[in-house]
Every structure is written in structure tokens, then in C-alpha cells.
Amino acid sequence: MDPFPQDRSILLNDAPVNPAGRFVVYWMCAFRRTRFNFSLQRAAGWARELGKPLLVLEALRCDYPWASERLHRFILDGMRDNLSDFENSPALYFPFVERFKNEGRGLLRELASMACLVVTDEYPAFFIPRMTRAAAKGLPVRMEAVDSNGLLPMGITDRVFLTAYSFRRFLQQELPRRLDRFPKENPLAGLSIPRLERLPEEISRRWPAAPPEAVHASHGYLSGLPIDHAVKPVEIRGGSRAARTRLLDFLGTGLPAYHAERNHPDANAGSGMSPYLHFGHISAHEIFSELRKVERWSPERLTAKASGQREGWWGMSPGGEAFLDQLVTWRELGFNMCSQREDYDRFESLPEWALTELVGHEQDNHRFRYSLEEFESARTHDPLWNAAQRQLLLEGTIHNYLRMLWGKKILEWTPSPRNALEIMIELNNRYALDGRDPNSYTGIFWVFGRYDRPFGPQRPVFGKIRFMSSRATMKKLRLAEYMRRLQRPGA
Numbered sequence: 001m002d003p004f005p006q007d008r009s010i011l012l013n014d015a016p017v018n019p020a021g022r023f024v025v026y027w028m029c030a031f032r033r034t035r036f037n038f039s040l041q042r043a044a045g046w047a048r049e050l051g052k053p054l055l056v057l058e059a060l061r062c063d064y065p066w067a068s069e070r071l072h073r074f075i076l077d078g079m080r081d082n083l084s085d086f087e088n089s090p091a092l093y094f095p096f097v098e099r100f101k102n103e104g105r106g107l108l109r110e111l112a113s114m115a116c117l118v119v120t121d122e123y124p125a126f127f128i129p130r131m132t133r134a135a136a137k138g139l140p141v142r143m144e145a146v147d148s149n150g151l152l153p154m155g156i157t158d159r160v161f162l163t164a165y166s167f168r169r170f171l172q173q174e175l176p177r178r179l180d181r182f183p184k185e186n187p188l189a190g191l192s193i194p195r196l197e198r199l200p201e202e203i204s205r206r207w208p209a210a211p212p213e214a215v216h217a218s219h220g221y222l223s224g225l226p227i228d229h230a231v232k233p234v235e236i237r238g239g240s241r242a243a244r245t246r247l248l249d250f251l252g253t254g255l256p257a258y259h260a261e262r263n264h265p266d267a268n269a270g271s272g273m274s275p276y277l278h279f280g281h282i283s284a285h286e287i288f289s290e291l292r293k294v295e296r297w298s299p300e301r302l303t304a305k306a307s308g309q310r311e312g313w314w315g316m317s318p319g320g321e322a323f324l325d326q327l328v329t330w331r332e333l334g335f336n337m338c339s340q341r342e343d344y345d346r347f348e349s350l351p352e353w354a355l356t357e358l359v360g361h362e363q364d365n366h367r368f369r370y371s372l373e374e375f376e377s378a379r380t381h382d383p384l385w386n387a388a389q390r391q392l393l394l395e396g397t398i399h400n401y402l403r404m405l406w407g408k409k410i411l412e413w414t415p416s417p418r419n420a421l422e423i424m425i426e427l428n429n430r431y432a433l434d435g436r437d438p439n440s441y442t443g444i445f446w447v448f449g450r451y452d453r454p455f456g457p458q459r460p461v462f463g464k465i466r467f468m469s470s471r472a473t474m475k476k477l478r479l480a481e482y483m484r485r486l487q488r489p490g491a
């Protein structure tokens with residue numbers, strides 16, 4: 001088999017490979033793309049080694065938490081791109097979209113009973129680790145999960161990093177020798193294997209492949225599914241093609257000013273990559289590969305010393321350095337937490353000092369208190385907060401800086417920090433395209449002190465947890481246009 005980084009592959013059961021199987025299955029559930037995908041590369045390697053066809057199953061359940069028209073449409077956009085990307089490839093692509101709850105039950109097991117082995121995606125958050133581990137238990141053949149999440153394989157350490165600084169230092173030590181171990185841009189190019197022309201009949205009869213109106217996410221099709229119809233699709237479209245267009249546009253026009261402009265809502269200077277990264281429509285490796293072209297960068301530009309400093313280590317422009325600090329340090333810090341701690345989404349997982357502050361101030365007087373419904377409908381006394389919430393409702397995202405303020409105010413205006421955490425998780429994961437991600441928990445728990453330090457003076461409700469104010473934010477940032485766009489008419 002092609003050389004493959006062993007630290008990216010995890011065995012999920014003890015069952016053997018069945019060399020007499022009819023094909024190799026790749027069950028795509030997190031890295032929903034054909035490019036820069038270690039899982040697809042691994043499955044293709046097995047197919048070549050065994051001389052068997054490759055079948056790629058991309059399934060979409062209808063009962064995952066917060067399933068809605070908004071999230072379904074984005075995922076289906078990705079399936080539409082995959083359908084055409086696999087069309088002239090040596091692999092057979094099987095998009096399966098559940099029309100009713102549990103329709104897909106038994107599908108993987110049935111495929112596995114005909115297969116040599118199953119390869120799937122290793123993703124550390126949401127329901128995916130539970131689902132893949134439960135599925136692996138009952139299979140008659142080997143099942144491997146492959147980590148194609150970030151530049152650093154999650155499995156190379158069992159340490160939990162508590163600050164971005166310590167994780168950055170670790171990255172700076174480990175990354176240089178891994179920058180030549182990227183997944184292939186197109187793992188199916190030049191692959192010589194027999195082709196499976198169609199699905200086995202036992203499968204297609206019971207589990208038909210998604211029809212064209214499903215992958216085109218037509219309104220009629222979405223409205224017939226048992227998902228949340230109150231959370232509507234947003235303007236931004238999903239899929240690898242939209243992801244790449246947006247990336248190239250950002251690198252071509254936004255990168256030079258990224259470090260200076262990122263905090264200003266009116267500049268809208270972020271890359272917009274987070275929903276595509278979340279659904280696996282693009283990989284951090286592809287983003288890095290395009291960035292290095294724009295920067296004309298090579299590894300000789302890396303600084304030898306791993307000091308943990310935020311700027312200068314990569315040897316890129318200030319925009320490139322700042323962007324990589326988000327894309328690599330902050331993003332992969334969350335993958336480290338979720339892969340190491342099962343309780344990553346629970347209040348008790350906060351650092352000791354933060355728990356002490358929050359619990360110690362639980363009885364403090366709250367000047368304002370709102371319920372989940374009041375927050376959800378953007379009806380607080382604070383126009384800036386309401387605008388951020390309206391952005392979440394209407395556009396499926398909140399500008400990065402305002403997302404911090406949004407979280408801090410929910411903490412301030414909710415009777416208990418546990419309740420504030422529940423509200424934030426509910427709103428973020430229900431409405432944000434990029435929700436339900438390790439980054440979601442990095443951001444939300446940062447509001448409560450994770451990865452942060454105590455800040456004086458003591459304040460009501462917060463204690464020494466970092467405080468943010470809307471008035472100071474209004475003064476500091478350029479957001480007149482943002483407010484015009486998102487303020488409720490007449491408010």
C-alpha cells in the first residue's frame with residue numbers, strides 16, 4: 001500500500017479484513033469531499049492493495065440533533081458537488097438521504113457483510129464518535145477511522161492543552177516534520193481498480209440512492225423531511241466548489257488586511273471558511289496549500305525556535321501569520337480538547353479557577369435577565385446584542401468579535417452560569433452553520449474562562465472572568481453598516 005501516516009488511522013474493532021469481499025467501503029460522515037482527504041486516500045489504498053472496487057457511502061440522517069432545513073441544505077449542496085466529482089472517477093458514489101427516521105438503520109451492516117473492510121472518518125465532536133464506535137462493534141469486517149481534521153494528527157499526544165500559548169509551542173515543535181505529509185490533492189487520480197458499476201440490488205431496493213431533487217435540495221424536497229422547518233436555509237451555499245471559490249477570493253483580496261481588519265464588522269474581513277471546514281467541504285490542508293502559493297512560501301522560512309510566539313514563526317506576511325494562528329492554533333486546540341476529554345461540552349470541564357469564580361458569583365444581582373425565548377428572538381435591551389443575534393438567525397453566523405460579546409452578555413443576563421451555557425450551546429448549534437464543532441466549544445467555553453486567565457477587578461456575576469461591554473465595543477469597532485443591516489426595523 002502507499003505510505004500512509006499511521007498516526008492518522010485508528011482501528012475501531014478487532015474484526016479481520018475479508019479478502020473475498022466484493023468491495024472496500026468508505027463511509028464518509030465528516031470529511032465530505034474528494035480532495036485532500038486522508039480517509040478517501042486510505043480507502044483507495046486498500047482497494048488497490050486488494051484489487052477491489054471502492055464504494056463511497058455519504059449518508060445524511062434526519063434525526064441528528066438540530067437537524068434543520070438550513071443544515072440539510074448546506075450538506076446537500078456538498079453532496080451535489082461530490083456527485084459530479086465522483087462521476088468520472090474509479091469509485092462508485094452512493095449518496096443516501098434518510099426520508100424518515102431510522103431509514104438508514106442496518107445499511108452499513110448490510111454493506112459491510114459484502115465488503116472487505118470499512119474506512120470512516122475520525123471526528124472528535126457531536127454525535128459522530130458515538131455513532132462510528134457503535135457501528136463498528138457489530139461489523140463482521142475491520143473498520144478503521146482516519147483523522148483528516150487538521151495539520152497535526154490528534155493522536156500524537158494525550159496531553160490536554162490549557163492555553164493557546166502552550167499548544168502553539170507544541171505545534172511549533174511538531175509541525176515542521178509533518179508539513180511534507182499532506183493528503184493527496186486528488187486521491188483517486190491514476191487509481192487503477194475494478195469499478196463497481198451499480199449498487200448491489202439488495203442495497204438499492206431497501207436503501208435507494210438519493211434522487212436528483214434531494215441533492216439539488218429543492219424546497220419541496222426539504223419541506224417533506226422530518227427536520228426543523230423553522231430554521232430556514234441561508235443565502236450562502238455549501239459544497240467544495242463554493243468553499244474553493246470563497247477561499248481563493250479571500251486569499252486574493254482579503255488576506256493582506258486580515259490582521260488589521262478582522263475585528264471590524266463593517267470590514268467583513270474573515271475568510272468565511274468555518275462552515276465549509278465544519279462540514280468537511282474543504283480541508284485545512286487545502287487552505288494551507290493555497291495560502292503557501294499566494295505567500296510563495298517554503299518550509300525554509302520557518303523559525304527554528306519553538307517559542308510559542310504568535311507572530312513570526314511561519315515566516316509569512318502579517319496577514320498570513322494571523323490567519324494561520326486562527327486556522328491552525330485556535331482551531332486545532334479545540335480538536336485536542338474534544339479528542340482527549342469526553343466531557344468537553346460540560347460545565348464541570350472548565351478550569352478550577354473559573355469554576356470557583358462562576359459558582360462564587362452565582363447569587364449576585366443581575367440587572368437584566370432573559371429567557372431562552374427572549375434571547376432567541378433578539379429581544380433584549382441592547383441593540384448591538386440584538387443585531388448579533390439577528391445575524392445568527394438570518395445569516396447563520398455571527399461576526400467573530402461580536403460572537404465573543406454575544407456570549408459574554410448571555411452569561412451576564414442569565415440567572416446561572418450553567419443555564420447560560422445551555423442557552424449558548426442551544427442557540428449556537430441550532431442556528432450557526434459552523435456550530436456543533438470543536439470550535440463551537442472552544443468559543444463558548446472561552447466565554448466562561450477556558451483558555452483564558454483571571455482579569456481584575458472583581459465584577460458582579462463574572463468575578464474575575466474576563467468582561468466585555470457593548471458600549472466599549474461600539475466605540476472601538478467600525479460597525480455602523482453592520483447595525484444598519486441588522487437592526488430590527490423601528491428598534
Ligand SMILES: Cc1cc2nc3c(=O)[nH]c(=O)nc-3n(C[C@H](O)[C@H](O)[C@H](O)COP(=O)(O)OP(=O)(O)OC[C@H]3O[C@@H](n4cnc5c(N)ncnc54)[C@H](O)[C@@H]3O)c2cc1C
Nearest residue numbers: 270271272273274326327330331400407434435439440443
Ligand atoms: C461564543 C463563540 C462561539 C463560537 N462558535 C463557533 C462555532 O460554532 N464554529 C466555529 O467554527 N467557530 C466558532 N467560534 C470561533 C470563531 O468565531 C469562528 O471560527 C470564526 O468567526 C469563523 O469565521 P471565519 O471562518 O471567517 O474565520 P477566520 O477569521 O477566517 O479564521 C479561519 C479559521 O480559523 C478558525 N478560527 C477562527 N477563529 C477561531 C476561534 N476563536 N476559535 C477556534 N477556531 C477559530 C476557524 O476554523 C476559521 O474558519 C465561536 C466563538 C465564540 C466566541
